[in-house]
Amino acid sequence: MSPESTCWMIRLPRRGSHARDFVAEGMVSFGWDADLTGDLSARSDAQVYLDLEAAGLAKPEDQIKDLRMFADRMSAGDTVVVLDHTAGDLLFGEITGPYRYAPAGGSHHQQRPTRWFGRLASDQADQLLVAAMTKGRHRIRKLPEQTRWQRLAGEVDDLLGRPATDVPSRSRTATVRRRATSRASSAPKKTVVPDRLCPSCGLLRAPSLFPDGDEYCRDCA
CATH class of the missing domain: 3.10.590 (ph1033 like fold)
Incomplete structure (x- = not known):
C-alpha cells in the first residue's frame, strides 16, 4: 500500500x-x-x-x-x-x-x-x-x-488473510443455520421485536439501539 x-x-x-x-x-x-x-x-x-x-x-x-x-x-x-x-x-x-x-x-x-x-x-x-x-x-x-x-x-x-472470493459456502452456511435452529427449538420462545429504520443512517437497527424511544439510533443521535 x-x-x-x-x-x-x-x-x-x-x-x-x-x-x-x-x-x-x-x-x-x-x-x-x-x-x-x-x-x-x-x-x-x-x-x-x-x-x-x-x-x-x-x-x-x-x-x-x-x-x-x-x-x-x-x-x-x-x-x-x-x-x-x-x-x-x-x-x-x-x-x-x-x-x-x-x-x-x-x-x-x-x-x-x-x-x-x-x-x-x-x-x-x-x-x-x-x-x-x-x-x-x-x-x-x-x-x-x-x-x-x-x-x-x-x-x-501479501496473503496474510484469505482471498476476497473465499466466503462460506451455502452448504456450510446452511449447516450452521440448521444447528442454530435445532438449539433454538429446545429453548423457550421469545417475543421478536422487529428492527427499526434509522432515518439518518438508513440502516435497520435493533430497537435497543434507539435510547428512550429516540427517532435516531444510538450511533446517529
Missing part, C-alpha cells in the same frame, strides 16, 4: 449480499438500494438535497457530505475496508478508478471500481481497529489510526 493512500471505511447493512456483490462485480457502492439521487456528477448539492428530502431522509445535509466524500474525495489507490457481516470478515479493496453512476446497477447505483484483494476474520484483527468500523454516525469516513490500517491492508494483500 502506498504511504500516500488513505484508508476508508464504508458501513454495510447487517443483512444482504452487498459484500459479495462488490467482489463479484469489482466495485464498491454507496447510498441506498433505491436510486434516490441520480448521477452525482451532474447534480448540484441543492438538487440532491431536495431529492433526499422528498425521499423522507433525515438530515439531508449529512447524507450529502457522505455522498460527496464517496464521489469526490476518494482517490484511485486508496484502500477501502468493509465489514462483511454475513462472513464475519473485514474485506479489503483498492479503489482503481473514478466515481461512476450505474442507473441499471440494481441496488448499487453510485459506484467506484475496486480491486478486492483479501479478507481477514474480524476476530483475528486488532479489536480496537475493528471497533472503529462500527462507531460514528457516518456510513463512510477516513479510518483513524491510518498507519496501522495501511500496515494491516498491506499484510492482507
Whole structure:
C-alpha cells in the first residue's frame, strides 16, 4: 500500500449480499438500494438535497457530505475496508478508478471500481481497529489510526488473510443455520421485536439501539 493512500471505511447493512456483490462485480457502492439521487456528477448539492428530502431522509445535509466524500474525495489507490457481516470478515479493496453512476446497477447505483484483494476474520484483527468500523454516525469516513490500517491492508494483500472470493459456502452456511435452529427449538420462545429504520443512517437497527424511544439510533443521535 502506498504511504500516500488513505484508508476508508464504508458501513454495510447487517443483512444482504452487498459484500459479495462488490467482489463479484469489482466495485464498491454507496447510498441506498433505491436510486434516490441520480448521477452525482451532474447534480448540484441543492438538487440532491431536495431529492433526499422528498425521499423522507433525515438530515439531508449529512447524507450529502457522505455522498460527496464517496464521489469526490476518494482517490484511485486508496484502500477501502468493509465489514462483511454475513462472513464475519473485514474485506479489503483498492479503489482503481473514478466515481461512476450505474442507473441499471440494481441496488448499487453510485459506484467506484475496486480491486478486492483479501479478507481477514474480524476476530483475528486488532479489536480496537475493528471497533472503529462500527462507531460514528457516518456510513463512510477516513479510518483513524491510518498507519496501522495501511500496515494491516498491506499484510492482507501479501496473503496474510484469505482471498476476497473465499466466503462460506451455502452448504456450510446452511449447516450452521440448521444447528442454530435445532438449539433454538429446545429453548423457550421469545417475543421478536422487529428492527427499526434509522432515518439518518438508513440502516435497520435493533430497537435497543434507539435510547428512550429516540427517532435516531444510538450511533446517529
